[in-house]
Amino acid sequence: MDNLLTNGRYRELIRHYRLDEPIYVTRPRMPSLEAYGDCLKHIWDTKWLTNNGLYHREFEKKLSRYLGVEHLNLFVNGTIALLVALQALRINSGEVITTPFTFPASTHVLHWNRVRPVFCDIDPKTYNIDPNKIEKLITPDTKAILGVHVYGTPCDVEAIQTLANRHGLHVIYDAAHAFGVKIGDRSILEYGDLSAMSFHATKLFTSIEGGALVSRTKVQAERIYYLKNFGIAGEETVIGPGINGKMNEFQAAFGLLELDIVDQEMRARRERTLLYRERLADVPGITVMQDMPNVTHNYGYFPILVDPAKYGCSRDELHDVFRACNIITRKYFYPLCSTYPCYSILPSAHKQNLEIAERISLQVLCLPLYGDLSRDTIEVICHIVRNLT
Ligand code: T4K
Numbered sequence: 001m002d003n004l005l006t007n008g009r010y011r012e013l014i015r016h017y018r019l020d021e022p023i024y025v026t027r028p029r030m031p032s033l034e035a036y037g038d039c040l041k042h043i044w045d046t047k048w049l050t051n052n053g054l055y056h057r058e059f060e061k062k063l064s065r066y067l068g069v070e071h072l073n074l075f076v077n078g079t080i081a082l083l084v085a086l087q088a089l090r091i092n093s094g095e096v097i098t099t100p101f102t103f104p105a106s107t108h109v110l111h112w113n114r115v116r117p118v119f120c121d122i123d124p125k126t127y128n129i130d131p132n133k134i135e136k137l138i139t140p141d142t143k144a145i146l147g148v149h150v151y152g153t154p155c156d157v158e159a160i161q162t163l164a165n166r167h168g169l170h171v172i173y174d175a176a177h178a179f180g181v182k183i184g185d186r187s188i189l190e191y192g193d194l195s196a197m198s199f200h201a202t203k204l205f206t207s208i209e210g211g212a213l214v215s216r217t218k219v220q221a222e223r224i225y226y227l228k229n230f231g232i233a234g235e236e237t238v239i240g241p242g243i244n245g246k247m248n249e250f251q252a253a254f255g256l257l258e259l260d261i262v263d264q265e266m267r268a269r270r271e272r273t274l275l276y277r278e279r280l281a282d283v284p285g286i287t288v289m290q291d292m293p294n295v296t297h298n299y300g301y302f303p304i305l306v307d308p309a310k311y312g313c314s315r316d317e318l319h320d321v322f323r324a325c326n327i328i329t330r331k332y333f334y335p336l337c338s339t340y341p342c343y344s345i346l347p348s349a350h351k352q353n354l355e356i357a358e359r360i361s362l363q364v365l366c367l368p369l370y371g372d373l374s375r376d377t378i379e380v381i382c383h384i385v386r387n388l389t
Helices: 002-006 008-017 033-046 054-067 078-088 104-112 157-167 218-227 249-259 262-280 315-324 355-363 375-387
Strands: 071-075 095-098 116-119 142-148 170-174 194-198 211-215 232-234 286-288 302-306 364-367
Touching (some): 008 315, 033 054, 054 071, 054 249, 071 078, 078 104, 078 194, 078 218, 104 142, 142 157, 157 170, 211 218, 262 286, 262 302, 262 375, 302 355, 315 375, 355 364
Parallel strands (some): 095 116, 142 170
Antiparallel strands (some): 194 211, 302 364
């Protein structure tokens, strides 16, 4: 890389395009400060800070309606929602088949529930767990399949459900990226037993930190409610070993206001995605994702794949050139979870079992994408990609 950054031509490109202010991979769309101030005033006046307050109740109701789901529990963040999902299904031993191409949280929640992750390779088109490779990983210890809708692209939910039904397995989805995604008219959150969402500040829809767990039945939703509230069922009644996963009023008020602007954000991101796709369509060695038929996408991320043999330089070199230009792209998700020291000793973590995931993790780069990102900046980013090699 030293060569690339010190090479006269690249130095010239970097000198020409270096931005004064950093451009981040994402930025949240902020609600009106005045409206949030009003909420803060209400919180101050009532002194009601957390524990199922007014904003929490309102947010849970409006969010369920927006997403088109019946049973939704809010959480303090997406990781605790996932952690509780396994508890809700009583999965606290054995194995769960999952993808290595994800954020650490998806795998760590298995470990925290004393479950052994079994890594399965991914589909080269969707970058999600490949259902064709799941069956051979099923053993008498397998309890569930944990899929992740990476970048909001749906997993092959029908194929996964067919497999799960055949083998009596639960299906959990990490839907951290999948806010608002639909297959036909049906929310992606309505597939599998449970879907966990994240509303972190880096997500297209945010409540600062936050998350939710979407379940199929009222009974499940009630169990989840107790699990996220210490198992408390009354002032003198604790019915099980719950944890504290509650969202507070500051988050809930923020989330409520975000609901009013998320469509605008999605539209803006879609426009920017289309511009990127147009500008990068014919760059040899650069692959961009396309929309899937019958899917409503949310345009949360803009990943590209960099094939070094065809493009002429590696993903890491492109990343470093961007960094030198003050453009902060991110390698979501490199390294693979299967390579972390805590999991790399597992038999399923062997590289030869995960060839596609390994390749994608070495080639993927998420370019900046958010509603306020200017078209001029996208032109600069695409110009760098087109002219680097
Ligand atoms: N499952 C999946 C598949 C996930 O991707 C995630 C989270 C989870 C589960 C767990 O959900 P949570 O428990 O987080 O709810 C970020 C986020 O921290 C993480 O939530 C997210 N996935 C992951 C994909 O991205 P980092 O380490 O890349 O974040 P950071 O701090 O480097 O932020 C990235 C950029 O975002 C910054 O360069 C600028 C911008 N940013 C960030 C923050 C925090 C802002 O503009 N404002 C902000 O407040 O992990």
